[in-house]
Amino acid sequence: MRETHVGPKVILKRLREFMARAMDSQERLDLIVREIARNMDAEVCSFYVLRSDNMLELYATEGLNPGAVHLSELRLGQGLVGTIAATARPLNLTDARKHPAFAYLPETGEEIYSSFLGVPILRAGRTLGVLVVQNRNKRGYSDEEVEALETVAMVLAEMVAAGDLPRLTRPNVDVDMRRPFTLVGQSLNEGIGLGHIVLHEPRLVVTNLFNENSNAEIEKLTKAINSLRLSIDDMLSRSDVASEGEHREILETYRMFANDRGWIRRLEEAIKNGLTAEAAVEKVQSDTRARMVHLTDPYLRERLSDFDDLANRLLYQLMGRTRETINADLPTDSIIVARSMGAAELLDYPRERIRGLVLEDGASTSHVAIVARAMSIPVVGQVKGVVSLSENGDPVIIDGDDGKVYLRPVPDVESAFVEKARFRARKQKLYRDLRDVPANTKDGRHITLLINAGLLVDLPQLDESGAEGIGLFRTELQFMIASTFPRAHEQEKLYRNVYKEIGDKPVTFRTLDIGGDKVLPYFRSKGKEENPALGWRAIRLTLDKPALMRTQLRALLKASGGRELRVMLPMVTEVGEIYHTRKLIDREVAYLTRFGHAMPTRLKLGAMVEVPALLFQLDELMRVVDFVSVGSNDLFQFMMAIDRGNSEIAHRFDQLSAPFLRALRKIIEAGERNNTPVTLCGEMAGKPLLALALLGLGFTRISMTPSAIGPIKAMLLRLDIGDLQKALLAELEKTTTATLRSWLTIYAEANNIAL
Ligand code: PEP
Ligand code: MG
Numbered sequence: 067m068r069e070t071h072v073g074p075k076v077i078l079k080r081l082r083e084f085m086a087r088a089m090d091s092q093e094r095l096d097l098i099v100r101e102i103a104r105n106m107d108a109e110v111c112s113f114y115v116l117r118s119d120n121m122l123e124l125y126a127t128e129g130l131n132p133g134a135v136h137l138s139e140l141r142l143g144q145g146l147v148g149t150i151a152a153t154a155r156p157l158n159l160t161d162a163r164k165h166p167a168f169a170y171l172p173e174t175g176e177e178i179y180s181s182f183l184g185v186p187i188l189r190a191g192r193t194l195g196v197l198v199v200q201n202r203n204k205r206g207y208s209d210e211e212v213e214a215l216e217t218v219a220m221v222l223a224e225m226v227a228a229g230d231l232p233r234l235t236r237p238n239v240d241v242d243m244r245r246p247f248t249l250v251g252q253s254l255n256e257g258i259g260l261g262h263i264v265l266h267e268p269r270l271v272v273t274n275l276f277n278e279n280s281n282a283e284i285e286k287l288t289k290a291i292n293s294l295r296l297s298i299d300d301m302l303s304r305s306d307v308a309s310e311g312e313h314r315e316i317l318e319t320y321r322m323f324a325n326d327r328g329w330i331r332r333l334e335e336a337i338k339n340g341l342t343a344e345a346a347v348e349k350v351q352s353d354t355r356a357r358m359v360h361l362t363d364p365y366l367r368e369r370l371s372d373f374d375d376l377a378n379r380l381l382y383q384l385m386g387r388t389r390e391t392i393n394a395d396l397p398t399d400s401i402i403v404a405r406s407m408g409a410a411e412l413l414d415y416p417r418e419r420i421r422g423l424v425l426e427d428g429a430s431t432s433h434v435a436i437v438a439r440a441m442s443i444p445v446v447g448q449v450k451g452v453v454s455l456s457e458n459g460d461p462v463i464i465d466g467d468d469g470k471v472y473l474r475p476v477p478d479v480e481s482a483f484v485e486k487a488r489f490r491a492r493k494q495k496l497y498r499d500l501r502d503v504p505a506n507t508k509d510g511r512h513i514t515l516l517i518n519a520g521l522l523v524d525l526p527q528l529d530e531s532g533a534e535g536i537g538l539f540r541t542e543l544q545f546m547i548a549s550t551f552p553r554a555h556e557q558e559k560l561y562r563n564v565y566k567e568i569g570d571k572p573v574t575f576r577t578l579d580i581g582g583d584k585v586l587p588y589f590r591s592k593g594k595e596e597n598p599a600l601g602w603r604a605i606r607l608t609l610d611k612p613a614l615m616r617t618q619l620r621a622l623l624k625a626s627g628g629r630e631l632r633v634m635l636p637m638v639t640e641v642g643e644i645y646h647t648r649k650l651i652d653r654e655v656a657y658l659t660r661f662g663h664a665m666p667t668r669l670k671l672g673a674m675v676e677v678p679a680l681l682f683q684l685d686e687l688m689r690v691v692d693f694v695s696v697g698s699n700d701l702f703q704f705m706m707a708i709d710r711g712n713s714e715i716a717h718r719f720d721q722l723s724a725p726f727l728r729a730l731r732k733i734i735e736a737g738e739r740n741n742t743p744v745t746l747c748g749e750m751a752g753k754p755l756l757a758l759a760l761l762g763l764g765f766t767r768i769s770m771t772p773s774a775i776g777p778i779k780a781m782l783l784r785l786d787i788g789d790l791q792k793a794l795l796a797e798l799e800k801t802t803t804a805t806l807r808s809w810l811t812i813y814a815e816a817n818n819i820a821l
Contacts, residue, residue: 074214075340077105081221082276092232095126102218103128103199106211110179110200114140114147115226116193117234118245122147125231129200130174136232138173145169146184147196154193154356156185156212160204176200183207185215189223191355191454194243197222217339220349221275227457243457246474249449251424253469254435257444258487259422260480261399263460263473265453266407267378272385275345280338287333287343290383294376295324323376344384351377355454401464403456409433409547413523417441422464424449424471430711433547440524440543442773446471497776501532505779507787513761515778516769518747521547522560525567527772532779535572537769538634538695538747539564541618542579550588554617561625572632574672574695574745575622577615577647579604579636583711599709604637609646619654627664634672634695639679644690647671674747676700681729684736691742695769696733698748702726720805721750722759727798727806734764745769754781754821759810761787762794784819 080101084094095113103111110129114122124130124138143152149167150157159165162182170177179200187195197219199207207215225231227243234240277283298321323329329350336346354373381387393416401422402415412423412434423438428447438445444466455473456462463472463483472479505513516537517528521544528536544552544560552560564573580586581603595601608615622631635647648671659665673680673687676697680687688694698721703710705726706719720726730746737744745767750756752774758781760768770778790813797809814821 074217077102077214077218078221078276078340080105081218085221085225091230092126094230095232096128098222099126099128102197102215106199106214108183108199108201110176110198112198112200113195113222114151114198115187115195115231116142116151116242117236118240118242120242122151122196123234124174125195127174129179130176134171134173134175138171140169140171145171146182147198150184150186150196151193154186154188154191156183156216158183158207158212160206162200178202180204181207183212183215185212185219186356187219187223187226188352188356189227189243190352190457192243193356194223194226194241213335213339216353217336217341217349220341220345220352223352224272224275244474246472246476246479247455248479249452249455249471249473251446251449251452251469251471252428252430253466254425254428254430254432254445254447255439255443255466257422257442257466258483258490259399259401259444259464259466260483260487261401261421261462262397263456263458263462264396264400264402265456265458266402266404266411267375272342272344272348272381274342277337277340277342277345280340283337283341283343283346284334286384287337287346290343290380291324291330294380294383295321298324323373329373344381347377347380347384351381397459401462403452403462405453407434409437412437412441412443417443417523422446422462422466424452424462424464426450426452436543437521437523437547439771440519440521442527494776497780498530500776500779500783501530503532503779503783505534505782507761507782507785509786509788511766511787513782514745514767515775516745516747516767517772517775518769519564519772520544522563522567524772525564528568528571531772531775533772533775535574536564536568537574537745537767539573539575540579541575541577542584545578545580545586546584551586554621557618557621558625561622565625565629572630574632574634574693576634576636576674577605577618578608581607599703605635605643605647606637606639609643612650615647615650616654619651620658623651623654623658623666623669624663626666629666630668630670631666632670632672632693634674634693636674636697637676637700638673638687639677641683641686641690644671644673644687648690674700675733676704678704678729681732684733685740688736688740688742693743693745694733694737696730696744696746696748698730698746698750701729701748702750705729720807721756722807722810723805724798724801724803727759727763730760730765731763731795731798738764743767752778754778755807755810755814757781758785758790758814758819758821759794759806761785762790762810764791780820784817786817789817 081098084097099111099113103109112127112130113125115125116122120142121139122142124135127135140148142148146157146162146165146167159182161180162168179202181201181204182198184196184198186193187197197215199215226241231241302321332350333346336349337343341349351374396416396419398419399421400419401424402420403424406425406427420443422444425447426449428435435445435447444464446464446466446469449471452471460474463475463480505515507513515533516535517531517533518538519525519536520540544557561575581601582599622633635643638644655665670692672693672695673691674697675694699710702721708715708719733744744765746760746765747769751760751768752770754777757768757778761782793813797806
């Protein structure tokens with residue numbers, strides 16, 4: 067083995083000169099490969115670029131037949147070059163022809179070369195091409211030479227990413243980086259967004275690649291790592307970091323990595339080879355990402371992505387970037403792409419610039435999805451691999467209705483979505499025009515349309531939608547997006563702000579509905595439950611934890627001084643639970659009055675009808691509450707014994723089924739008998755065909771997601787409710803079919819009712 071290795075510093079210096087000089091891009095590539103060959107004592111240096119058709123095209127060569135440039139190509143996975151690209155790992159061989167993957171391309175004339183060293187050209191974990199050196203004799207390439215070639219490959223990666231290449235001449239083929247992708251995930255919030263990618267943890271573009279003074283750069287790196295360690299320690303010592311659970315665990319892992327000698331050594335080596343501190347971080351990060359793509363073990367993947375996050379934080383430190391400086395440059399049509407994201411982080415973005423959110427993780431119950439829904443941002447989750455395929459600023463379309471994401475869409479897809487978006491915008495305009503139109507049916511019956519809310523970000527939509535009030539305020543959302551139990555004064559502050567925001571419109575606060583699928587990471591429930599939806603949740607939990615319940619009731623009472631307070635209890639199963647709660651309320655009222663607090667002008671207590679057992683004690687219930695509200699999501703789940711969160715079986719039963727509608731009708735009749743107002747606040751209230759059924763059953767108050775107010779109002783304005791009620795109730799009595807869906811659809815069509 068010869069020891070003629072020339073450090074990459076010299077090559078990097080020359081590359082810098084070539085890049086600074088104005089010249090034709092092919093000419094520059096030719097110079098670059100010649101320089102690499104010369105410096106590495108190699109007879110051949112070739113540069114291949116991965117195209118969108120999965121072919122690796124020879125872009126430049128020193129030593130192989132120059133006539134093969136732009137003609138010679140290998141499939142991804144084919145030959146040595148294809149293998150390097152497919153595995154994202156280098157190949158260092160003394161006798162290339164003996165390798166099982168060796169493929170001979172006659173046009174290149176490479177059969178005479180024995181030694182072969184090829185490295186992937188990586189950027190953010192994606193393979194963009196391959197860089198190869200070859201020698202006739204059986205020399206071995208040292209580890210330093212491998213490292214040197216990898217460092218040079220990084221510079222080439224930036225050139226590919228910057229589009230600094232000769233133009234491709236084949237129609238419909240581009241370099242792989244610009245390849246369009248359609249990715250399928252899971253819809254977490256409906257809506258369509260067209261815009262440009264904003265990576266939540268953006269890979270900062272490192273433009274300053276070459277260092278002037280390695281020692282100074284190492285010092286810079288050491289400083290940045292030290293302050294990173296300090297900031298992690300600081301975060302860990304903060305009292306609001308939950309003592310158990312995800313958050314702390316992640317920070318502990320970061321801390322461990324920030325002290326990892328191997329990682330720091332690799333960073334320092336890259337600097338010694340001539341890179342700046344930030345370019346070194348990017349290089350090591352890219353290697354980590356490439357390894358991540360090929361890992362199947364979820365645990366290892368997770369650990370490596372923690373490394374990746376840490377590298378990102380380090381880059382931010384080194385480049386002096388902060389959330390504020392990034393927000394200032396945000397495009398006005400940003401579609402945020404993230405591996406995962408906390409709810410609070412989403413709230414840090416300026417809402418008016420966000421058109422969509424794409425997550426690699428994320429479930430419909432995740433906090434960020436809840437907040438995004440509150441902000442009416444289309445969301446697609448479970449989009450595996452989206453981060454590494456995305457580049458900041460790339461065009462993207464998110465289809466929240468279908469759970470699809472179109473990265474760098476082809477013109478046909480784009481124009482189809484532009485049309486779809488226009489159609490939606492026209493509809494939205496029609497709904498906005500209805501904002502101040504009273505929600506009266508054609509035969510003059512007034513329907514009270516209310517919205518469901520849970521966070522302050524929801525509240526502007528009350529006014530925008532023209533709804534009459536908040537029919538359901540889900541107080542648990544404040545708890546779900548926090549990292550510890552919100553203190554009494556924080557709860558009170560939220561409720562006060564709600565009153566302030568809504569003016570004189572009414573609001574119904576539901577007491578904490580946690581448990582089931584609404585888990586609080588900082589709250590340990592009673593061990594693992596077999597059936598959490600039927601378990602220790604909602605009113606069952608809060609009655610067992612009176613301190614929790616009393617704190618919330620006190621906050622509500624204090625915040626509503628001088629106003630009407632409407633409190634609603636979730637998951638009530640028997641009337642006894644109402645008595646119990648009343649006692650707690652009375653105690654709080656007595657306590658607060660004693661201390662001179664202003665009390666609400668009126669206090670109304672209501673129950674949600676969600677548990678089927680209540681259907682058989684409606685009269686008893688209605689005698690002891692001031693109002694009821696049907697939680698049709700849960701009532702349907704329990705009546706049909708169908709898990710509401712299981713998408714596999716979600717379509718099995720219909721909410722328009724006769725037995726379910728008959729149950730709803732019973733509630734209306736009981737309300738009329740007892741003079742008790744009845745509202746319905748499940749998702750069905752916001753779906754025009756289902757809401758049509760509700761109005762036909764006799765519901766006159768429905769509460770829904772704010773974006774549904776317009777479509778529901780448009781539907782009811784065309785409705786003769788007297789006629790519908792007569793027809794529907796008659797049909798419900800005599801029908802023998804399972805669902806009234808088609809009956810209702812035909813009714814709507816025959817009566818020209820827009821759905
Ligand atoms: C319901 O169950 O219908 C309801 C409105 O409550 P949640 O969806 O919050 O369980
Ligand atoms: Mg419910």
